[in-house]
Amino acid sequence: MTAQADKRPIAIRAVVPFVFRQWLLQPYRAAFVLVGFLGATAADLFMPIYSGHLVDALTSGPYHNAARHAALAAFGGIVALGLVSMILRLIGLHAIVPFTLKTMSDVAREAFMRVQRFSTDWHTNSFAGSSVRKITRGMWALDLLNTTILMSLLPSLTVLVGSMILLGLHWSALGGVVAIGAAIYVVVTMMFAVRYIAPSARVSNAWDTKIGGTLADALTCNAVVKSFGAEEREDERLARTINRWRVRCLRTWLRYNSAAMAQLSILLCLRMSVIGGSVLLWMEGLASPGDVTYVLTSYYVIHAYLREVGMYINNLQRSVNDMEELVAIHDEPIEIADVSDAKPIAIEGGEIVFEDVTFRYGRDCVQLYDRLSVDISAGERVGLVGRSGSGKTTFVKLVQRLYDVSGGRILIDGQDIALATQRSLRSQIAVVQQEPILFHRSLAENIAYGRPGADMGAIERAARLANAHEFILRLRKGYGTLVGERGVKLSGGERQRVALARAFLADAPVLILDEATSSLDSESEVLIQEAMERLMRGRTSIVIAHRLSTVRGLDRILVFDGGVIAEQGTHAALTRRAGGIYRRLLESQATEVGRISAAV
Structure with a gap:
């Protein structure tokens, strides 16, 4: 295994615990965010059940009181779940904004504090522009990572697991098909993200950092550039760096496209299996129109969330790559540090x-x-x-x-x-x-x-x-x-x-x-x-x-x-x-x- 391959899981193992530690600094806000989004997701989870009940009530035969009450009850359940979902999602949205901004602020301040205290050698060997780029890129990547995990990935996984369980309770075969298909989809997506996209993204990020360093170097020394009439030379130098960055980014983005095609192929196979299975159950007289409606509604919910899970995993990997250098700054030891019991020095004579x-x-x-x-x-x-x-x-x-x-x-x-x-x-x-x-x-x-x-x-x-x-x-x-x-x-x-x-x-x-x-x-x-x-x-x-x-x-x-x-x-x-x-x-x-x- 190459050294680069060894480094891939290390990035995730370093970045994700780092982010979790930042969340624990705001436990109450984190709890409100999780309750809001996961609660809203749980409400969405039961929506297909009431949709199936509504269809059964509407197709149960001639109009009668029992059918009317069943239809109204199903409709009331759908409306109630929608209101609960909306209220809980609103709570989550109001909580995640100050939560994320506080986390971004704390991380940026901490990184700046550490960089200020790094040794003279560290600053001698580092581009100021590159350091600024590492901090700002990592700070905004934290915003994407918070949104991806808390607003999207965790709710999506909750819906997937819950829907598969509920579907399996009705028809174990269909539940098994969905579970296996979803598992294959998630595993393939993660393998693409970690093993295929992440190494390329890491290289393109390194060249992005070099662009920041090249810009800062030339702009800081602009007086020297002007004194030698070297503007075109510096233009060419930056152009060479940008061209190399562009080639690396092109490769990364094309890999995203290849991964998306693989994900769509798996989803197509899963859709054919679930719809075909539900039609077969109806033909055998083992499912009513309401049951088929429930299966189809559940599947389309699962399909939508699965498709988004693929995007969320890619976003998660992208934000992990973007935060890698910022986390490295936080993990960098401060070489010249005060001893644990250091005390202020009092200088009078100055011997x-x-x-x-x-x-x-x-x-x-x-x-x-x-x-x-x-x-x-x-x-x-x-x-x-x-x-x-x-x-x-x-x-x-x-x-x-x-x-x-x-x-x-x-x-x-x-x-x-x-x-x-x-x-x-x-x-x-x-x-x-x-x-x-x-x-x-x-x-x-x-x-x-x-x-x-x-x-x-x-x-x-x-x-x-x-x-x-x-x-x-x-x-x-x-x-x-x-x-x-x-x-x-x-x-x-x-x-x-x-x-x-x-x-x-x-x-x-x-x-x-x-x-x-x-x-x-x-x-x-x-x-x-x-x-x-x-x-x-x-x-x-x-x-x-x-x-x-x-x-x-x-x-x-x-x-x-x-x-x-x-x-x-x-x-x-x-x-x-x-x-x-x-x-x-x-x-x-x-x-x-x-x-x-x-x-x-």
Whole structure:
């Protein structure tokens, strides 16, 4: 058996229990839905019996009181059952709407909550557009699945089983024929859905997800597309993905058609057997016209429900396939999780200590840190320098606990960060990235993100400290200006100053600065450098430096090389070390600057 075949039943075994668990969160609404639809179905179940009684009364001979009473009783029964069915179905319909909407909302919120808390590696390896597509497609598939099971499949199965039992009580042979035919129909339909349609649907869904990823990738990087005049190239890239999706979808939909033809063939054979059997019973004098009417009415009810059961099973399988990736998100473990007894961390001074820290990225990656130990005093300003891949960025990610260490521990003010809640830890560490990302919200909302609920006075003070207030006032809507997706409406220097303002407002005791001036013009660099100097005062500050000129005034510089702190000291001390790594890096940058100046 292939790996794909092994996966088919797993999808159902994962999705259906997941949905049932969601139903149990709303037991009263679920009960109203089931009582409404199953009760209405039970009322429909007895309708053919009264139809048969009515025909017998009408064909019993000359008009007389007994026939009249029998006909009126049968008619009254049909009307009463119709009213009961309508009322119960109305109850079910009113209950299923809030029930389904609440379930969809809960599942989407839970999925978003988990995705937000997945590791940095997970987000690095996932398309944002694909993740959005998985959640939204799965959410709407849940609507189809709820409707299919509660409104359609369970009532249909109830009618089928009940009708076959009632029919079998009158004529066991006909009841047996219907039971065998219905069983064959349901089994064949399920086999088609699970073994024939589902694998193809899974592949087409995967390509549907890729369409979302391709769209998001191109639209997010539209500035790059425009800068290279690559619109047609991206059109062709999307067209290739859509063509592959179209081929997979065509195969899936054709398989649906093939399954439908097989189902209709079985129904045709069953219809011929039941109608032929009832006519034969009448010819033998074993059934009255009313009996034949009952059989035919029962069969047509069964036929209608059987035909719909085939559609419902296909819908069920389709919704299971569509929910598969959403359920996988819910089942995905959160790699960096708070321990069961985690408590909020209280950071005052901001002393950071690495004690024999060992770390590797993933199980198969080469170890980066091997028993790394370093102390950063409270309020100390420390620069991290070194070649790419030497361990600078990993150092600050471990301080934020974006990854867990493989061995050793990291302490802040004597508290092990692995035992603290991540929310409390990160809320007390302000981070300004090399390429700051802003939300497509107003400038005021972006600045206040580090301290929700801050008033405009505090927001403006933070903007002034970050040298951002003046350029914000020049904008037509000032602090109410929407900055565009990821802040694309602002220049690089403006985004950096907004990010610095956000850090000022957060007022965290620990500050991490990823070189914020490496790609800016001179005027912006001066403004941001001034703001950075103000921001570092009185805080434990870690600065990742790519341009060594930015670390000259720091209290200490740590020089990383292959995951080891090869050198440390002040700028002056490190430049005096002949043959030192820091001195070589400084000389290399000075040579590069001189070469560029000469070329200009």
